[in-house]
Amino acid sequence: MKNDAKSLNLSHVLDTTRLHYVLLMTVLSLYTLMIMGTFVTSTGSGLACPDWPLCYGSVKPPLKLHIWFEWGHRLLGGLTGLLIIISTFLIWYKYRGVPRLLTGIVLGLLFLGVLIGGMTVLTEAPYLDSLIRIAIVSSHLIIATLVLISLVLIIGKIASGRNVDERGYHFLLFCAVYLQVILGILVRYSKASLACPDFPLCQGEIIPSFSSYAVILHFSHRAVALTVILLTVMLFCRALLRRDRIETSLITLSIVLLQATFGILIVLTGMFLPVIIMHGATGFLLLGWLAYQSAPFLFKHISGSGIKAGGAL
Secondary structure (H helix, E strand, O other), X not given: OHHHHHHHHHHHHHHHHHHHHHHHHHHHHHHHHHHHHHHHHHOOOOOOOOOOOOEOOEOOXXXXXXXXXXXXXXXXXXXXXXXXXXXXXXXXXXXXXXXXXXXXHHHHHHHHHHHHHHHHHHOOHHHOOOXXXXXXXXXXXXXXXXXXXXXXXXXXXHOOOOOOOOOOHHHHHHHHHHHHHHHHHHHHHOOOOOOOOOOOOEOOEOOOOOOOHHHXXXXXXXXXXXXXXXXXXXXXXHHHHHOOOHHHHHHHHHHHHHHHHHHXXXXXXXXXXXXXXXXXXXXHHHHHXXXXXXXXXXXXXXXXXXXXXXXXX
């Protein structure tokens, strides 16, 4: 009997380990896809394939660089979608409660993202100059951030033996960062990245005249970024004083400062492409990192509120 129990326990550990690997591969694929999407839109390759879901009516479009930027992005999107579906089946087979709910949300967001991606091409949204263009193009990336957050929360949920930040400071910081990311996406796709062409001032003033929505968006993004930096510094100082979670807080501070540096360089370099890509990459990394750090606190309070968090079947 003891041997049978040990065998079952070992089997459970191996199954959980495999699931972790699949989820990590899915998150990595999605993260790469989001960075590649930033590259595609920044190089103006978003409509290099004029049709959808094929490219020039074929799975082997013309050998032109900008076309393969977009087609490569679509192929990676297909691989990511497949990994998400596999992850969903594995989670539903092994877990119940919140993990199942989150994977259901992810699956729904996946199909919505595919539809909006097709709509972006078919309506030629990147060529439009209206609120419709901003809504269509930005919502595609916002959905991707929601999928990323949901997948990371699932990993955080099934990870065991992690300490909980009792006061939820990382969760508070996560909320602030997500607001900053949403504003950053809107700034980018509303072409407001250089609405404040100088730094640290904005149009030569500490507080500019809010003469257009572009200036409002850009200045709001800067204001939230400053709030994020201050919150992160406070979190790090608290960790030093309490001698608790110092390494985690230091990593958070490092990513936040790196993200802020790339944001400043976007303005100072006049939107230099590598800087734009790194700004997006560090922003998505910070979002995923904080979602993972927030997961224990979030699920503890979900369980405490009487909502069935779920566990292995």
